[in-house]
Amino acid sequence: MAACRLLGLFGAGSWVGSGLFVCRRNLAACISVRVHSGRAEEKQTHFGFENVSESEKTEKVYRVFKNVAKNYDVMNDAMSLGIHRLWKDALIRMMNPLPGTKLLDVAGGTGDIAFRFMDYLRLQHERQSRRAVKSNQSPSWQQISDFYEQQNKSDSDLGSKAVICDINKEMLKVGKRKAEQLNYTEGLSWVVGNAEELPFDDDKFDVYTVAFGIRNVTHIDHVLQEAYRVLKPGGRFLCLEFSKVQNPIISRLYDLYSFQVIPVLGEVIAADWKSYQYLVESIRRFPDQEEFKGMVEDAGFYKVEYNNLTSGIVAVHSGFKL
């Protein structure tokens, strides 16, 4: 039973018995390891360049983000020289959401992706209504009043929603405060949840995004499987994450910058050297573009592609649940 709780993902009870049997007979190493090892705490994983046990990692990552939450956005701007905004804009452009899309942003803490999503939809809506007006050369008074009504209609009326899920309450608090300041009032929900066990039903979302979050999880394949589960058929998985730089010269410069400059910035701005050391090391431990593409395909996604941004410092992986 402990093994079942561990696996934690079997919905119907009838699966449990056969599930155990499947595991025992199953030749796939990963599942059998989970069952035979009995307790996952004994498995070792990486936390930056050190090795820790799996339950320890979750705690340590939680502590890292609790510490950096207040200065998260400032540090992002300082470390990436503002380029992270371009990366996130590129992600939304690639997503190209239509009105009525339901977005789930996992590890979305301070809400950058969700805010950009709402902005994009608002812009599209305005452009559409402007086009409709232009096609009427001399509108009647009725049409003009309809146009003003349309403009006031917000996106949530059209059915587009964004749900921001994060395991860390501090990050969500910062995000909520930002939303109030920037006046994003409708269409956003803030949910506390673990990416490896999402508190949502199956087939709920049109787009699932995870931006700079997936390298911090303990089991990447669990997260991918959860992503597959909560997406509707035809839904899209998008992952924005640091990846391997292909060009050797740029790679050398990038390493130099990462290891020499970023922890120093962390110490100066946020008085936290170790969190930013972890950040830089965790980037190095994350699988490269092709390997991660393979992992996404294993979770059951189709048409998996990746785009390198800034010559490979960051990559956007995209897959469809078909």
Added chain:
Amino acid sequence: MAALWRSGLQRGLRIAAGLYSRDVVRRGLRASTYLSMFGEEQQPREHYQSSQTYTVAQESYSSSHSDQNGQKSEGFESEEELRQQLLSAALEFVPSFGWSLEAVAEGAKVLDLSPAVTGMLSHGPGDLVLHFVCQCNKQLSEQLTEQHLQVQAGQQEAKKTDGFVKDAVEARLRMVIPYIDTWPQAMSILLLPQNIAESLRNLTNMVDEIWYYAGDRSTDSNWYTKRAILAGIYNTTELVLVQDSSPDYEDTWNFLQNRVNDAVNVAHSVKQAGSTGKALFQGLVGAAVTLKNLSGIAQNR
């Protein structure tokens, strides 16, 4: 064969163990019914032999994954087929939404897919238009092959080249008529730089097919000129078609007939000019020889 089965099973089970929702079971059952429909009966039997303890749902799910294409479940056989179905479904909504991603999103809704699946089309609305053009070309090709077979079987008389070409172009343009209100938008989309290469390829393939079935077997520069001329005729007739308001587009077909006649006349005149030129040249040579003899220059005695 057994090794293939085992690896397929492994993969299926690994995925099945991860995907635990009811939908998986439903999909697996659906997939298994599809498979049995297509006559793959020996697979479930092997399943039973090697895995008596697995539940039926798991078996059917893994059998769908041990399909050699290894591509899909959900009743679609591959993502390519899904794409074709999506684009064909989207064509129905084109008259109301235009050639745009909204039409594709409506098509996705019909197939029970999320509208986010429009992200699969790397060229956006261009993919929709190109799909339609490919479909029309395929239809035309089928019609021409059928005509050809009928002529060979003696059930139909072979048409003359210009009549054949005119009929083929007319048949192809008639396929556009249901979408004629939005066709100018489609034409402009095809001219965008990211789509123009593919659309030119489609045009040349279509023109090549028409000439082949018209009986052209030329191997010299005529091959190029004929195709260039026909491509020109097709494009200009298309432009006339979109602004034609006569009943049943008579003006367009008259325009087409005139262009084809022009092309034929040009071909005749070129041939005539050639033979006239040759005759003229021979006449001149004869006159020169006569003059030479008369004047006695360069006599070889």
